[in-house]
Amino acid sequence: MEGRLLRKDTKVLPAPLRRRSKFAVTTARREIHGSPLHRTTAVPPTLQGFFHGNGDLHNGEPQVLPNRKFGRFASLPWMSATPVIDPSFLFLRKALPLTDHIFLLRSCNGLLLFGQLPNAYYNTAELNLSFIVCNPATEQWVAVPGCGCIDDELSFILLNMHISLLFDPAVSSHFHLVLFWDNVDVSGIGTATIHTYSSKARAWSHSDTDWSEEEKQGPWEGWRVRQMVSENSSLHGRALVDGLLYMILGNNLILQIDEQGKTRRIIPAPKVRVDAANYVVFVGQSQGLLHCIVEQGHEVVPSLLAIDGSRVRRRRWRSRGLSVWVLQDSDTQEWIFKHRMSTRQLFGKRSCRRRDGYHVVTMHLDCNLIYFVRHRDAQMISYDIDRHEVHALQSFEDDYGPITPSNTITLIPYVPYLSELFVGVLGGHK
Template identity: 30%
Template sequence: MACTQMKCSKNGATSSADFPDDLIVEILSLLPVKSVCRFKCVSSLWYRLISQHRKKLPTTLSGFFYPKHRLNDEGDLVAFPTFDGILGNQEQPFSDSSLAFLTGYRQILPKDCCNGLIFCLCWKDSPIDEADYVVCNPVTEEWVVLPDAGHESNALAYRLGSDAAMSPHFHVFQILEGDVEYGYVSGVNIYSSETGAWSYKENGWGDNEIQIADMRGVFFNGMMHLLTYEFKILAVDTEGKTWRTISLLETMILGNFFVGPLAFIGQSQGRLYVINTTDNDSSKLSVWTLEDYNGNEWTFKYSISIAQLILELFGEKDLNLQQDYADLMLQRDYALIAIHPECNLIFFVWRSKDVLVSYGMDSGEVCVICSLKIHFSDTFPPYLPYVPLYSHIGRPRVEA
């Protein structure tokens, strides 16, 4: 082993001397993001090689898209996407966070984001009362206008599913309402970019009285996962053939007065996570992970004190950090928005300070990432975690 290491250190250009760059890049493209980042530190040659071919290699969370409101020339309040990065001064992978390449629209509302693609509701310049649902890639500036779903039922929600490691095609899940009064799910309409068409599937979860929570879904293991008010996670695959129900171990608080989610599902390091504020102690977050995805067995990982986070973050030692104060902060100012896909790091927004915050679940470190851009909104806008995607959208049909 020592001889091999010495040979490598003497031969500073081992990679280029022994293997062509294209082969090395292809091997690196199969590795996790964390491993690729470590290889950048091996030598200046490796750093240069990885930097030059970054578009072919796996990428990591770079920041968050969310809608920013502004007045247009006619004095109307309109919204367009804006972006806050989490990687310091690193150059953004796209040229314009407002998605200006989407032409012909007077307002663009980002609704969902999944692995480099953004799902938007776009209101037309003319006629002004018509809108399109659009999926776009900010890096390649390609976009696809979705056709009419062709279903009479009201849509409770739309969720975007995409994973370039599994398929170059994306899917949009339209969750349909069967009961207007109670909002029960009747079925799912699924759009495929491969076929360019929608496919309707009746509710296959075996329960006709389920309600989904108004928060982002998780596209994981080729299935869309949705959190419900019945404290369960529903999952359906892209063809509507496999339906799954995953029960949770705790009851939870799903939202607050200002529509900030206090329960959250996400995926990180190949596992499904639930971060939860329980009914019996809303001053704490509990973090659970599904270690065995097929086994339905949750493992408790962390307990996080909200009051302690407030104290560490803002140093407000004069505050009476008791249960009632923690409850007040949760009810007014706090929203979970993401978990980092490669490490035990969660992100949340603190509205009273207008800051984006990260919390390291292993280290306990609390960091203010940035101040959020001003917006004219009384509720928490959707903060959409964004991972750059350099490959093309499957069968794009660009429309102006």
Template identity: 30%
Template sequence: MPNPADRSPPSEEGCTSTLVRCSSSGAVTAAERLTDDFIVEILSRVPTKSLCRFKCVSKHWLSLTTDRKHCKKLPQTLVGVFYSRPSGDGFKESFVQFTSATPRFGSPICTSLAFLPNHRRAILLDGCNGLLLVLWCPNAQGPECYYVVCNPATEKWVALPDPKQVNKEDVLHLGLSFDPDVSSHFHVFAFLKEKDGCEWDPYWSGVEVYSSETGTWVYKDNCWNGDIMLANHQSASVFLNGYMHLHAFHREPYRCLAVVDTKGETATHFRVPGGIYQGFIQKSQGCLHYANFQRTEGTAVIRFVVYVLKDYGSKEWTLKHSSATSYIFGKNLAYLHPHFEWIMIHPDCNLIFFTVGHGIWCYNMDRRQVELIPGTEYCMGPYLPYVPLYSELPSLHE
């Protein structure tokens, strides 16, 4: 298989369309006799993965699922990816970019964040279940910057007060947690680096947690007595089962996930499968997934592997997918390493996205196919998969 960088973009039936499709299906003649309201009522009662398939029935059905007036009734799936575009002019040009999962039909949300005053001066930090966390600098002439949580689907947002304990420069990692099935309130985690620590040894001293319910930050000391080191500033964080999960390293050493609750009090850690490089974690199909590269014992073969944590209580990982990297990339992994970056795992399907140099690529684990997503030639992280949320939250305002 040739190297992805040498390939031409796929056809309209390629990866970009696959972002919202778990499988293809033919048109259903009887569907043409149903009214729009009746179709929407039916689609509102099916699981998210089934809705992905029904989007493929016809262009009309797809347009119904992206119509804002119907979105509140329907289960939502991935509509695209927020990311940043490099700019040599600082905040003079927009950093926020968006690749739609249905480019021919447009996006049902405000992808430019234009509802924020001076929205071109917003930098993406994290996202969770329909909300985005950004660093917003409203005044081009002033140094003031604020953490803002916003909802592109409803165009509501709120600026947070500054953390109490430290300056923003001392924050090692920021994470947003929100579960609309449990509460209408969100939390923001600010993990603070040790004052005497160096850039390449980012042990953290504690965490401040902001609650939208109380409107305040609460500081908690490091629960692991300095044994846990966060992987880096760009490590993906995942909120699942009421806990924030972050890629980390233990002093022994071994790779692990650092886990902390929304109060910053209950904390633990558990191992992740080993690998050659830093792995990647994300929630998909209701379970925690872990992707990495592993060398086959006794050989020079390097494989791309994906594990899933089906039983969260046991903390035992199950191998879900394995494929030789030469089959996917067509070149030696050492060559790809400086240009490779994880992006996301589809929340509803067995698709994983990554960059190799410029552009976003999609690998279908079921079909073992890789394709370039058109229109993503110049991009950089963080990459935030976006599933819209149309509920009104008390903490967000116009």
């Protein structure tokens, strides 16, 4: 599907909306010029496939490597059937033979973020989760200590932690971690504490202790007390564009956050219809620009259902489709409409609940492809915006069964970063 010519009747987007990924362009230029620190290739990186797993505890215990649920890799159809890397991460197991408990969390521009548990985990009631950042294409890795402020049961940590990996090789070989920790008091009021890590400084910074009072009370920081980071943001709603992190807040707001964890802006999502509920189901980076996918619809009560002699109202979500928008300018917060698609076209059903029926996995970095997982049969599908075509890709039903709230699936996209520039990070290993 990549590299196809547009049909004659395809609407041509304005030039800014067709900007190629800065990451791909810059990395390709570095590779072609053949700097001594880089491998030589004229092929820019592109999406290769997805690591997949259930993303939570297995039989009450943390996932380990090798683990069948995160030792697997689903290649895209036009790629080689053989993964470009070893999905069991043998090089990490050899480098860290005494560390059994490692699990995959995130990816960003070729780097992977793992959580790491101490070997004495089973003998302690609380733990301090640490991390590993690695480039599997070059088998380089860096250990990141825990931030020292999150000591609790693992299941509680995974539920309340929202962590993002920020890495832009067009700017620097260094990476950042931005971690939001949700604290909820007995009254149900939540506050978000921010912890950030810089590989250059090799240290964590904390919003509670390292921010000034002026920074804590900044004009955009009030959301951390009033609202929590959206569940959608944890699963499907993060993007790194021009060095800034974008995350979904609530149902229809998008946070713009810098590498220090400070909020730059709160951007309202595009309002598709004023007479319908509008939910942001995904934000992601494609062709160097922030893309937002919005589902619009409403709940209806089509009938009264009799159960055991009693009559109850049966509410049903009726979707009016999904629309794709591009943030033209974050300063003016101008959204440009790009495309509209129906749930029948995507999933074969007129109405499909956004939480139970599907989720957006990612958008392709360099072309107009969107990847979904249909929950009823754990089928991954791709949608080509330019050709209005739906294609069935890999099914995960044999591995995980149908996707339900208690049986989730995590798909982590992987784009190789072939440069060895990452070895320059202090504390790096190979």
